[in-house]
Amino acid sequence: MEPVTVDGKAFAPREGNSSQVDLRVNIGSLQLQNPVMTASGTFGYAREFEDFVNLQRLGAVVVKGISLSPRAGNPPPRVVETACGMLNAIGLENVGVERFISDKMPNLSVLGVPVIVNILGDSVEEYQEIARRLAEVESIAAIEVNISCPNVKKGGVAFGTDPQMAAAVTQAVKGVSRAPVIVKLSPNVTDISLMARAVAEAGADAVSLINTLIGMAIDLPTRRPRLANVIGGLSGPAIKPVALRMVYQVAQTVSIPVIGVGGIASADDALEFLLAGASAVQVGTANLVNPRTSEEVVAGISAYFRQHHIASVRDWIGALQVS
């Protein structure tokens, strides 16, 4: 198979031709023109990518996680490269929901692409309050709930590692949201299917996975951790096999749509996640290396389908052949 991301050139989409394949997918009540989104925290507020990407070609953009009040984030160093990947400990720096609505949303809502807002909190009430405020914003296409955050009321155990807590957050957000609710699962658990089932039963419209895998890097000469936060989240091509396995398992378990995330850098990567049962995908770390990746993935998928006479992406989703 030909690689599809050769720095923008290989798959310049041809107008008109892409209508031959049907890339539309549904995430709950939300219909997307194609299954390719950007992953939270790797695409800024989309404007940063305007010079590189025709945003209107994307299925959706997911913006950086928003909390109730602004968060300053962690001290540097916040990022470090590892073999075929990177660790980050950004510390969920963001402007808070008020300023997000007043400063960022007006720009986002005119981009001509569905905007999915990622939210985070340290209590069930905080998640719900953010969701309540966002429900007043008409132009938000969906809410993505990052449950990989510590629950301060439960000794800092991450919501995403406890089925009851994950269900409680899901229910609280779902109860006040107008837009579909996607719950973003943490891979730092023993059995991710269990978590998926818990949030599906609590009313999630879809799940996205995976968030970053917790990791660590040490600088030998100085005998110090390479991140100021000591530990951080691993992302990039290094985590793709883990993400693919988890997507496959979750797609077998729940009937709501699954959104695959983790190490996707090319159309081939995305096609694999769709085969494993994902209804859509998110491109994360790859945006940081080649800001054009997301659009190249869209173009690459339609080129692949044309070449292989696949009429609709829906014929491809979950079509993995396990003999």
Added chain:
Amino acid sequence: MSQFQQNVELIRTESMTRDVVRLTFHAPDIAATAHPGQFIMVQTTTTGNDPLLRRPFSIHQVNNNGALQILFKVLGRGTELLAKRQEGEFVSLLGPLGKGFTLDNGDASCLIGGGMGIAPMLFLAHSLRRQGKTPTVILGARTGDELVPLLADFQQLGVVVQAVTNDGSFGSHGFVTDIFKDIHFPAHSINPIVYTCGPRPMMAAIFLQCQHKNLSCQVSMETTMACGIGACLGCAIPLKSGGYAHVCADGPVFSAKDLLWNL
């Protein structure tokens, strides 16, 4: 403000010293829009995912024919791979990125570059000369070997370089701060300004002297970076007013007084 991601031809490689390399690319779009102090993100490999991330480098020099240069020291895997790239090969560049030096105010200026911090100073000196200004230039390095190959380009611009080496093998013996101590701008100069790039302790010492002399000071900062375009928030640097700025988008050039130095 346009940014470009382009595969451009590497038209010249030069070994300046044992471990300092200068690469010249034919990158007309980036060169035409670049300001001194801005940087580019360079992909170090064309194969595979390791090293995954691009590496940031200051823009060393541009010309009207679309040539763009970077000057760097080989430190680890990324710079090692980059140093091995051959003339005629294509390299993916992302740029011009960040906010560069402020040039418009002030009729007197002093440029202070230490080590690889010399890289952006050539572009800056060139731009100031084009405005008809004659900056004072202080360049420092550990040894003469590291400094001498870089001097000709500055001298060609018609600026006088005060060279200083830590081991005294070329120019004055000591540090850039020893030279800067004795620099006095003419009494009538309007908004004199100091521009500096180099190791953090050096810039901190320069900033301290600037405070004593009541001079404004612009510093070019380094942090680890993933994207270079303001998307990941990985390049945080603490601000004096609390919170963080992002070196790739708010910098790399800052007004030194806005940063938290822990002096």
